[in-house]
Amino acid sequence: MTASAHHQHAEIGHNDSGDGDFKTELLALIPFLRAFARSLTGNQEGADDLAQETLVKAWQSRATFIPGTNLKAWLFTILRNQFYSDRRRAWRQAPWDQDAAERIPGGGEDQVFSAQLSDTARALRCLSDEQREALILVGAGGFSYEDAAAICKCAVGTVKSRVARARKALMEILDGDDTLDGVSRPAEGDAAREIMAQLDRLTPPESGETGGKRRPK
Amino acid sequence: MQWDNTVSNEEKPNEKARAIRARQRAIGRELRRMYDDVAQEPVPDDFLDLLRKIDDAEDARTGKKVS
Numbered sequence: 483m484t485a486s487a488h489h490q491h492a493e494i495g496h497n498d499s500g501d502g503d504f505k506t507e508l509l510a511l512i513p514f515l516r517a518f519a520r521s522l523t524g525n526q527e528g529a530d531d532l533a534q535e536t537l538v539k540a541w542q543s544r545a546t547f548i549p550g551t552n553l554k555a556w557l558f559t560i561l562r563n564q565f566y567s568d569r570r571r572a573w574r575q576a577p578w579d580q581d582a583a584e585r586i587p588g589g590g591e592d593q594v595f596s597a598q599l600s601d602t603a604r605a606l607r608c609l610s611d612e613q614r615e616a617l618i619l620v621g622a623g624g625f626s627y628e629d630a631a632a633i634c635k636c637a638v639g640t641v642k643s644r645v646a647r648a649r650k651a652l653m654e655i656l657d658g659d660d661t662l663d664g665v666s667r668p669a670e671g672d673a674a675r676e677i678m679a680q681l682d683r684l685t686p687p688e689s690g691e692t693g694g695k696r697r698p699k
Numbered sequence: 700m701q702w703d704n705t706v707s708n709e710e711k712p713n714e715k716a717r718a719i720r721a722r723q724r725a726i727g728r729e730l731r732r733m734y735d736d737v738a739q740e741p742v743p744d745d746f747l748d749l750l751r752k753i754d755d756a757e758d759a760r761t762g763k764k765v766s
Contacts, residue, residue, distance in 0.1 A: 501757070505750060512746050517737040534749055541753050602729040621727055622734035649723055656726065 504544050507553055508537060514623070518558055521618040522565045524607055532568065536561040555629045562615065562633060605655040613648035620645050 515536055519529035539560050540547075547556055606614055612634070619630040620641065627645075631638045 505753070509742075509750060512742050513738040513740070516740070516742070517734045520737045521734065530743060530745065534746060537746070537749060538753075600729075602726060603733055606730075606733075617730065618734065622730045649726070652726055653719070653722055657722070 501544070504547070505541075508540060508557070511554055511557055512537070514554060515557055515561055518561060518618065518623060519565070521606070521622070522562070522611075522615065532561060532565055535564050535568075539564060552629060555625065555633055558619070558623075558625075559633045601656055602652070605652050608655050609648055609651055613644050613651065616641050616644035617648035617652070621649070 512533065515533040516529060519532040519536070520526060523529045523532060536557060540557055543560070547553065606617075609617070615634060616630060619625040619633060620627060623630075625633070627638050627641050630645075631641045634641060
């Protein structure tokens with residue numbers, strides 16, 4: 483949760499209806515949707531498109547959400563479905579493009595991650611979709627195995643084994659790279675600078691760090 | 700003698716297992732850091748504009764119903 487998201491609550495979704503509450507909760511979960519989307523797509527622009535599609539879908543389907551259940555898991559399920567259906571569509575339209583994109587290391591979709599986030603991020607791109615999403619949900623997103631299983635539409639045991647295999651594979655990929663031990667620690671400063679540079683590019687100068695200053699035109 | 704052998708044979712896999720667990724924890728921290736870094740970014744204006752559009756569309760829809 484970010485401070486800016488809290489500020490933004492005051493601006494959006496402040497009406498008294500249930501829809502307003504729903505929208506306030508959606509707003510609060512946007513940062514996590516962006517994080518999950520980034521881990522699935524591996525690039526920022528595609529991830530934000532995906533997260534926005536998810537918001538629209540979630541809003542349209544809000545009547546099917548059962549209050550009191552896990553909204554974050556519900557949204558992540560929508561996002562994941564959207565990701566795979568977008569990609570299936572991309573495959574149908576241009577099967578060779580997807581193939582080519584996956585074979586280019588450090589290019590296209592890997593660019594953002596590899597520039598800002600080092601070996602682990604790149605190693606993550608080497609995992610299968612199933613292993614990657616399970617590991618991200620459980621290992622980074624803090625979901626229980628049960629919630630991750632619901633999001634990925636598989637058995638709890640399947641999630642457990644995917645996470646275990648993902649962890650093992652990630653370690654093998656990372657430790658197979660003999661430059662890693664020397665590089666990963668000192669590179670943290672560089673990664674932080676790169677992230678800051680990226681934030682600067684993302685944030686228009688006039689809005690600064692306090693999201694609350696943003697106003698609709 | 701036999702007992703000593705057993706102990707030393709078991710210690711090596713334990714050390715290895717410990718090293719692997721430590722490595723796994725480090726990778727886990729890095730994964731969480733990657734995820735949290737994105738989650739802590741300010742939400743881009745595009746998202747806020749999108750929610751406002753939803754608001755406007757909703758107002759237009761309910762407005763039509765009333766009139």
